[in-house]
Amino acid sequence: MTNDPIINDRAQLLLKTLIERYIQDGQPVGSRILSRESGMNLSPATVRNVMADLEDMGLVKAPHTSAGRVPTVRGYRLFVDNLLTVRPLRGSLIERFRDELYRIDDPEALIDRASNLLSSMTRMAGLVMLPRPGAVQLRHIEFLPLSDNRVLVILVVNDQQVQNRIIHTERSYTSSELQQAANYLNSEFAGHDLEGIRSQVLKHMEEIRDDMHQIMQLAVQMADEVIQTSQSADYVVHGETNLMSYAEMGDMDRMRQLFEALKTKQDILHILDKSIHAEGMQIFIGEESGYAAFGECSVVTSPYKMQDEVVGVLGVIGPTRMAYDQVIPVVDVTAKLLGSLLTSE
Amino acid sequence: MTNDPIINDRAQLLLKTLIERYIQDGQPVGSRILSRESGMNLSPATVRNVMADLEDMGLVKAPHTSAGRVPTVRGYRLFVDNLLTVRPLRGSLIERFRDELYRIDDPEALIDRASNLLSSMTRMAGLVMLPRPGAVQLRHIEFLPLSDNRVLVILVVNDQQVQNRIIHTERSYTSSELQQAANYLNSEFAGHDLEGIRSQVLKHMEEIRDDMHQIMQLAVQMADEVIQTSQSADYVVHGETNLMSYAEMGDMDRMRQLFEALKTKQDILHILDKSIHAEGMQIFIGEESGYAAFGECSVVTSPYKMQDEVVGVLGVIGPTRMAYDQVIPVVDVTAKLLGSLLTSE
DNA sequence: CTTGGCACTCTATGCTGACGAGTGCTAACC
């Protein structure tokens, strides 16, 4: 990281007005406009001098000789880090947020709604990473015999989440055998941590007779798979199509890359992952994220908590030229709200 | 439906060459090219006369006075209905299809793969409608008490599908009460048709004491919801982003509409639904589908069978100007292959 | 019925000059 260039207050204010103006209407901003808009009673000529300095520092650039200036990625960076004044959301708006998310008791639906909310409030794409369950507690397990040596395992964890999976076995089991195994696991381990169960079952195995043995192995196998799938992260997107309306995405090819990335999820997850461990809000501007597909795009994220523990990340993705001052509080409030609603359940 | 206009062989051949040529390179086709390409030794002037006739019949149109002709929707219609010569897929290609889908035993994964296959072979968007389960047979039901008067219902239908839902109750039930209800349902109704169970439970209700009664109501409520969700259709898409590369989609707005439709699923399902009852392959050209979002788009679909019974539809969606002669066999083979693989399980 | 010929239309391309926006530089001013 290069340290922030040292620029005086006047230059800062001018950069700020320039970026605000550019965010507003997407046109390069010239010295005349800036001298009028900055509220500082400077002549355009003076502004031009300052601009030349800013350009030297790589904070703005001119698309061509006689156009106004446009912020660079570094410019945006300085802007969001030091210059941005975020107005808190109007109370009435917060009410609307609350109304939107209130009284949804299915966590999945809640997350879906939150993503939708982010998207519709910002008119960009909203995304919410699924909460990663901290400790997975076994609540109930059930085995059902299927044809062809297959067993359907149903597993209820953490009070409401139901997982199910088909497992191939070496021999076929009767209903009662499976029932027995399930009973054993339920009575012995209900309420316990799934990872703990695994090791315990392995320990118990030696004491149990052989064909039981095999069912236990199944259980362990099952537990493994469940732990794995609950740890592989995923997210929910809404409003990707909103992004199509932005002029800077005019390029179909770029658009396509972006959509591909959204669908593959790989890159996005990586970005989200970066910010799950960060304390508060994170902003990735343009290629800062490290992925070419996000050229001209910024991602604003915030982790959200469940019982004081960070369990996921949410945010929006939109053009670099987004209204950060409005997007930031929206993301912030949504994260807090989602957290408190998830906790209160 | 207007009947097909009567056109002689020569006009047909010319229309055919015109459309084939237009499909190839997307440029309006002029009389000179046509006279050379048709292999009929006709002078451009003669071709022009024929073209004028075709234009009168609404089969082709000229984008402007001095451009070549371009097929209209009606032109395409006539083309695919009467003129198209479909070359069967090369055997080696069919092998590749088989390899791609072979040895996947999870039906969901199979469908996913089929959709992917359609998309990659045609370089357009592939979609596969999920098979609609014929009769939903109850296999196993389970109730688990949660906090706050809620009950988690787990329901296994048709051997492998697990449904689960949370239900709010008026009072709280103990584990054993719920266990009793589940036992009753399992012993009495396992293997039965879900819709049948509903009416039977209602009949039995009068004979059973009151608080049991309420649990039965739960069960009925549950059954209702399950029946509903298993009948609401859904589909899997792959390769939507491929569509972005087609020039005729240059318009972001149109693109956006299309993506919106793909995400909302409503319209697409309606189109797919139309063809589930049709005997063989269906082709919807442009706005024929009845939805504006599909302007400039065609949909090629084929139903697929499971044990000689149609259970779903698959197909591709792409620009009107697609290579029907290649797309059709791909869709056809995929449908047949998917059907046989689903059946053999 | 077919064909060559011809006038016509329309698009695409490239060039021009006028215009406006904005810049950099310089010299004067406070």
Add this chain to the structure above:
DNA sequence: GGTTAGCACTCGTCAGCATAGAGTGCCAAG
């Protein structure tokens, strides 16, 4: 020294115009 007005310069946009090329419609001859 910082600030400013003035000026020459650069560049993009746009309208206007001419040109070339593609393709048509129509007519008259074969």
